[in-house]
Amino acid sequence: MGFFKVLKGEKEGHLYPSCLLCGNMSFGGICRRCLRGVEELAEPQIDKKLNLLYFFQYKDIEPIIKAKYHPFGNRVLEKIAPVVFGKIAKNPFPFPVVGIPIDPVPYRGFSHTAILARHLPFPLTYGLKAKERVQYSGKDMEFRLKNLRKFTYSGPRGIRGVLIDDLVTTGLTLKVASQFLEKFQVEIVGSIALARG
Numbered sequence: 001m002g003f004f005k006v007l008k009g010e011k012e013g014h015l016y017p018s019c020l021l022c023g024n025m026s027f028g029g030i031c032r033r034c035l036r037g038v039e040e041l042a043e044p045q046i047d048k049k050l051n052l053l054y055f056f057q058y059k060d061i062e063p064i065i066k067a068k069y070h071p072f073g074n075r076v077l078e079k080i081a082p083v084v085f086g087k088i089a090k091n092p093f094p095f096p097v098v099g100i101p102i103d104p105v106p107y108r109g110f111s112h113t114a115i116l117a118r119h120l121p122f123p124l125t126y127g128l129k130a131k132e133r134v135q136y137s138g139k140d141m142e143f144r145l146k147n148l149r150k151f152t153y154s155g156p157r158g159i160r161g162v163l164i165d166d167l168v169t170t171g172l173t174l175k176v177a178s179q180f181l182e183k184f185q186v187e188i189v190g191s192i193a194l195a196r197g
């Protein structure tokens with residue numbers, strides 16, 4: 001689904017900006033009605049095994065997660081993030097933590113993890129970057145294990161951190177990132193994502 005739809009009938013061929021979810025006309029990437037729907041659907045949930053806080057099942061918000069591949073996807077994420085992460089009013093940990101978005105490097109013009117991270121109630125470091133971009137979407141476990149993500153880190157040492165990502169599927173990236181960060185005396189105390197796949 002794209003942001004632009006072609007009008008049928010008389011004006012066929014004329015493009016108009018549309019809501020990513022319902023296809024109605026919208027200049028912001030997502031219409032007010034759908035944004036309200038997303039807010040109602042957002043429910044903080046915990047995956048104890050992964051120590052992960054998330055808000056949606058991937059299948060329920062797939063077009064939103066895929067907005068990162070769209071040149072104007074930042075508009076949607078900028079609207080979604082405060083509505084969803086606004087449900088965490090303050091740092092839920094009984095000690096200070098630093099938010100660490102996974103690979104906050106602009107890709108197609110913006111970084112989806114950086115946009116999400118800005119709407120969390122933590123100070124942030126943008127120091128955790130992927131060495132190369134491996135596309136994990138749609139790949140099986142064997143591929144993921146053979147192509148473990150490699151990182152570099154330039155953020156502060158000796159901190160407690162929370163990893164921030166848009167989608168967690170296997171949890172492998174979180175595991176690799178937290179093990180890697182141990183070398184820098186960064187203790188990962190939990191992770192936050194929009195959706196669990």
Ligand SMILES: [Zn+2]
Pocket residue numbers: 019020021022023024030031032033034035
């Ligand atoms: Zn809509």
